[in-house]
Amino acid sequence: xxxxxxxxxGLVKPSETLSLTCTVSxxxxxxxxxxxxxxxxxxGLEWIAYLxxxxxxxxxxxxxxxxxxxxxxxxxxxxxxxxxxxxADTAMYFCVRVIRGPWRLDSWGQxxxxxxxx
Amino acid sequence: xxxxxxxxxxxxxxxxxxxxxxxGSISNMAIYTVNWYQLLPGTAPKLLIYDDNQRPSGVPxxxxxxxxxxxASLAISGxxxxxxxDYYCAAWDNLLNGPMFGAGTTLTVL
Numbered sequence: 066x067x068x069x070x071x072x073x074x075g076l077v078k079p080s081e082t083l084s085l086t087c088t089v090s091x092x093x094x095x096x097x098x099x100x101x102x103x104x105x106x107x108x109g110l111e112w113i114a115y116l117x118x119x120x121x122x123x124x125x126x127x128x129x130x131x132x133x134x135x136x137x138x139x140x141x142x143x144x145x146x147x148x149x150x151x152x153a154d155t156a157m158y159f160c161v162r163v164i165r166g167p168w169r170l171d172s173w174g175q176x177x178x179x180x181x182x183x
Numbered sequence: 184x185x186x187x188x189x190x191x192x193x194x195x196x197x198x199x200x201x202x203x204x205x206x207g208s209i210s211n212m213a214i215y216t217v218n219w220y221q222l223l224p225g226t227a228p229k230l231l232i233y234d235d236n237q238r239p240s241g242v243p244x245x246x247x248x249x250x251x252x253x254x255a256s257l258a259i260s261g262x263x264x265x266x267x268x269d270y271y272c273a274a275w276d277n278l279l280n281g282p283m284f285g286a287g288t289t290l291t292v293l
Contacts, residue, residue: 102282109285159228168216168275175226
């Protein structure tokens with residue numbers, strides 16, 4: 066059974082860069098698609114980025130100019146960088162495995178709360 | 184910004200059947216299947232329903248999903264106190280080129 070674990074700083078200063086890593090166990094990141102999703106406090110889920118196993122990456126339009134996804138295949142990890150953060154980026158961040166045919170987000174990490182504050 | 188419309192809240196008593204609704208559009212639910220997720224505080228979100236009406240292994244058959252056109256529903260029968268959670272519908276969206284979520288429904292078991 067695949068397991069995902071987010072890691073990174075829980076506190077980021079405004080205008081700085083938020084950096085998170087998702088470590089995958091029980092499955093290879095090369096064999097699946099992956100996503101980052103976030104949930105601001107008191108709000109709903111928001112898709113951030115989608116990493117296809119082919120290496121193609123899609124970003125949600127509202128964050129596209131600030132987001133970068135990268136992978137580290139030997140470590141079985143993928144990462145999220147979000148630049149120029151503001152308080153609006155305060156959220157619980159989840160890394161997720163995506164299954165296609167039919168699509169579904171079938172395995173989620175526990176999530177990591179990132180607060181943007183000085 | 185959610186384009187799948189869900190009522191913000193719903194409630195029921197133990198043993199009751201409740202139905203949660205989700206409304207989409209031609210760019211998502213009309214052409215793609217719907218998933219439902221359960222979010223409990225302090226736990227990882229859980230996939231409840233995929234492909235409109237399929238349950239992953241381990242999900243009780245008290246949970247069922249359906250879809251017609253651009254409207255979908257999640258039904259929970261034999262409501263239990265542990266069902267008190269937030270429920271989100273989701274569908275792939277052609278305009279977003281990614282998954283679109285509803286704003287979520289908070290289910291209270293009275």
